[in-house]
Amino acid sequence: MQEKPEVEPILSMNSVEVLYDNVMLAIKGVSVQVPRGEMIALLGSNGAGKSTTLKAISGLLKTERGRISRGEIRFEGADITEMLAQKRVERGICHVIEGRRVFEHLTPDENLTAAAPGGMSRAALHAEKEKIYAYFPRLAERRNSASGYLSGGEQQMLAIGRALVTQPRLLMLDEPSLGLAPFLVAEIFGIIQKINREEGVSILLVEQNALAALEIVSEGYLIENGRVVMHGTAEALKANSDIQEFYLGGGEGTDFHNVKHYSRRKRWLS
Amino acid sequence: MELVFLAELAVNGAMTGLLYSLFAIGLVLIYKASSVPNLAQGALTMLGAYVVLAFADGLGMPLWVAIPLAAIVMFGLGFGIERVALRRLAGRPVIMILMMTLGLDIFLRGTTMAIWGATSASMELGVSYEPLFLGDLFISRIHLVGSIVTLVLFGAFMLFFRTRAGIKLKAIADDYTASWSVGISVERGVGLSWALASVVAVAAGVIWGEIQGVDQSLSLLLLKGLAVAVLGGLDSILGAVVAGIILGIIENVGANFLDPLVGGGSRDLIVAAVLILTVMIRPHGLFGRHDIERV
Numbered sequence: 001m002q003e004k005p006e007v008e009p010i011l012s013m014n015s016v017e018v019l020y021d022n023v024m025l026a027i028k029g030v031s032v033q034v035p036r037g038e039m040i041a042l043l044g045s046n047g048a049g050k051s052t053t054l055k056a057i058s059g060l061l062k063t064e065r066g067r068i069s070r071g072e073i074r075f076e077g078a079d080i081t082e083m084l085a086q087k088r089v090e091r092g093i094c095h096v097i098e099g100r101r102v103f104e105h106l107t108p109d110e111n112l113t114a115a116a117p118g119g120m121s122r123a124a125l126h127a128e129k130e131k132i133y134a135y136f137p138r139l140a141e142r143r144n145s146a147s148g149y150l151s152g153g154e155q156q157m158l159a160i161g162r163a164l165v166t167q168p169r170l171l172m173l174d175e176p177s178l179g180l181a182p183f184l185v186a187e188i189f190g191i192i193q194k195i196n197r198e199e200g201v202s203i204l205l206v207e208q209n210a211l212a213a214l215e216i217v218s219e220g221y222l223i224e225n226g227r228v229v230m231h232g233t234a235e236a237l238k239a240n241s242d243i244q245e246f247y248l249g250g251g252e253g254t255d256f257h258n259v260k261h262y263s264r265r266k267r268w269l270s
Numbered sequence: 271m272e273l274v275f276l277a278e279l280a281v282n283g284a285m286t287g288l289l290y291s292l293f294a295i296g297l298v299l300i301y302k303a304s305s306v307p308n309l310a311q312g313a314l315t316m317l318g319a320y321v322v323l324a325f326a327d328g329l330g331m332p333l334w335v336a337i338p339l340a341a342i343v344m345f346g347l348g349f350g351i352e353r354v355a356l357r358r359l360a361g362r363p364v365i366m367i368l369m370m371t372l373g374l375d376i377f378l379r380g381t382t383m384a385i386w387g388a389t390s391a392s393m394e395l396g397v398s399y400e401p402l403f404l405g406d407l408f409i410s411r412i413h414l415v416g417s418i419v420t421l422v423l424f425g426a427f428m429l430f431f432r433t434r435a436g437i438k439l440k441a442i443a444d445d446y447t448a449s450w451s452v453g454i455s456v457e458r459g460v461g462l463s464w465a466l467a468s469v470v471a472v473a474a475g476v477i478w479g480e481i482q483g484v485d486q487s488l489s490l491l492l493l494k495g496l497a498v499a500v501l502g503g504l505d506s507i508l509g510a511v512v513a514g515i516i517l518g519i520i521e522n523v524g525a526n527f528l529d530p531l532v533g534g535g536s537r538d539l540i541v542a543a544v545l546i547l548t549v550m551i552r553p554h555g556l557f558g559r560h561d562i563e564r565v
């Protein structure tokens with residue numbers, strides 16, 4: 001019997017270019033593969049093109065007058081390059097967008113309800129909510145107050161929980177650690193890991209906080225100026241001298257707020 | 271004696287106000303989904319009344335058939351408006367959407383004028399104009415019927431916004447992009463809100479058509495409806511109902527005292543004053559939501 005070379009990745013993005021407003025080339029030939037069941041990080045500084053990459057995958061480019069001008073994206077073997085965002089969610093891709101955009105005037109409970117897929121029964125939705133509240137007990141306590149008044153960490157948890165209601169097989173998270181205290185980052189990353197292990201959800205994690213991200217992912221891609229400039233296992237990336245320099249003065253106890261500021265100044269290999 | 275008279279003014283004012291609310295509920299539904307006051311709501315209301323008459327007088331159907339049929343037609347029209355006029359505007363500045371509703375208003379008034387002309391038609395609901403006495407108070411029956419319709423619709427919408435479809439609509443009102451990100455069809459939600467507002471327009475068109483006849487002047491309800499919606503907070507259905515009652519009472523009682531002094535026409539002044547003061551003193555209205563600020 002012939003051995004299978006490699007399992008097909010759940011997501012494969014090949015040489016994708018994205019144009020905003022038909023003129024602004026935001027990513028220039030980005031290729032990213034997410035193996036099924038793995039956690040992959042997308043790293044890079046401000047304006048590198050990380051969010052644009054996620055939006056290309058989730059189909060949210062359209063809302064910002066952006067489009068894929070080249071390349072293709074395949075999810076579970078099917079070409080989704082031109083598919084409507086809504087259809088991609090139905091297929092199992094969910095994008096937790098940058099900036100914790102919860103539905104502020106809705107309660108956490110309503111936020112979860114709003115994300116329920118069309119065919120989900122009441123009982124299934126109820127079970128799903130209980131599962132999410134078990135992941136995030138803080139949300140359970142505040143399930144009936146306005147989400148706009150939750151703390152930043154709680155809002156991030158709600159945004160992740162809301163995404164889980166859509167039953168994703170690929171969960172994309174855009175800077176979930178942004179602006180959160182280190183202990184909260186650890187808590188949220190712990191839960192992301194748990195979701196990955198217990199539910200088998202593949203995860204694509206965008207982070208500027210490379211140090212924390214590389215602790216939990218298996219591979220990482222480094223994007224700079226709209227291009228992938230480095231790709232390797234988490235170990236290889238952590239050992240890389242450029243990456244080390246990038247986080248100079250870092251280490252386990254890094255204050256992540258400062259990392260974010262520092263990364264704003266430092267540009268990669270450009 | 272004097273007190274009874276005041277009470278009568280207040281009660282009838284409140285009922286007239288609820289009829290403004292009936293109109294304003296349509297404005298609120300669309301404001302929630304599209305973030306603009308729909309300047310075509312008056313024209314939609316007039317169109318709703320004409321469609322009812324087309325079924326009733328044109329095709330000889332009884333009103334209890336004609337009104338639901340008109341509601342269905344207008345429901346479909348609401349979805350059609352989203353599909354044809356609004357879909358491509360998603361993500362554009364809201365002023366564009368506002369201008370689109372203005373264009374729609376002019377278009378609908380022109381079309382109804384071309385089809386049905388300028389002469390007033392009557393909506394024969396068969397509600398008696400015999401006075402109805404509640405104790406010592408003289409009550410207008412048609413206004414009472416209209417008030418009940420308003421409250422029933424209000425209750426129905428309160429229930430609707432607790433269903434899954436209603437919650438998705440509230441989510442759309444909060445954040446388009448976040449809605450798309452979890453697979454909510456914003457387009458369908460906006461279409462649904464226009465469809466529901468068009469059904470409300472049928473209800474308002476029937477009641478107001480009975481009161482003042484069906485002609486182009488029905489579209490002018492927009493102005494009072496807007497004043498009520500703004501006072502209520504633009505995005506609150508409860509606000510629209512409460513504000514309607516308040517405006518109706520102030521208008522009716524106030525005009526009774528002011529009209530003899532200024533020789534008539536004080537109703538419009540009172541409405542204008544309420545609108546202007548709301549915008550100056552309480553821009554979010556009575557129940558409008560504030561953008562949540564957390565620091």
Ligand SMILES: Nc1ncnc2c1ncn2[C@@H]1O[C@H](COP(=O)(O)OP(=O)(O)OP(=O)(O)O)[C@@H](O)[C@H]1O
Binds near residue numbers: 020021048051065208
């Ligand atoms: N809607 C848009 N219209 C035009 N240009 C855009 C738009 N969104 C992003 N860009 C540009 O595309 C480039 C990549 O932006 P993107 O948001 O993907 O970066 P990022 O890596 O997510 O940055 P950050 O870490 O700051 O979130 C930037 O130069 C940005 O200015």
Ligand SMILES: [Mg+2]
Binds near residue numbers: 050052
């Ligand atoms: Mg970004």
